[in-house]
Amino acid sequence: MAREYDHLFKLLIIGDSGVGKSSLLLRFSDNTFTGNYITTIGVDFKIRTVDIDGERVKLQIWDTAGQERFRTITSTYYRGTHGVIVVYDVSSGDTFANVKRWLHEIDQNCEVVNRILVGNKNDSLDRKVVLTEDAQRFADQMAIQLFETSAKENINVEEMFMAITRQVLRTKKREEGKTSNTKF
Secondary structure: OOOOOOEEEEEEEEEOOOOOHHHHHHHHHHOOOOOOOOOOOOEEEEEEEEEEOOEEEEEEEEEEOOOHHHHHHHHHHHOOOOEEEEEEEOOOHHHHHOHHHHHHHHHHHOOOOEEEEEEEOOOOHHHOOOOHHHHHHHHHHHOOEEEEOEOOOOEOHHHHHHHHHHHHHHHHHHHHHHHHOOOO
16 A cells, blocks of 8 residues: 655744734645634644655644743644744744744744745835845845745645655755764
8 A cells, every 4th residue: 555645744824913824824734815814822733745846745734823921832832843934924023023032932832944034915015115135135134035925815835735745855855864974
């Protein structure tokens, strides 16, 4: 009997409250979008299996609460995480300014993990306050890939999730290569 998947990866979506973390997850996992905002309490997760370079990868994607009162709950969810998606809202400078704090939190909770930066709600140019150039400059400084997405209009969502999955897969293969070259 064929295996259901070749790899199982845990991804975590973090960022301020209201930046669209749940919307990105629902767009990627179920291809749905709702304009209604419902606060995530604690954590929620979805599963989706994708094919990358001929390999089946099962993704367990955890959606965390962005509100401060839930921060202590979510720190435990970093355990066993392979990739972290840091989301800000391109129409909110405050959420972009807080990205540094989120990246610091990743460093506090994960030894080595793949990270990606996502500017969501990139569907209304007249409301955009975080310029792509500024976000790209910051991403370059942090050595992380940047994606601007819109869960509402389904722009770059699939591409972003596939990019972080590819990063995680590459890292895993590199680690496997290191351990197979070790002499006992």
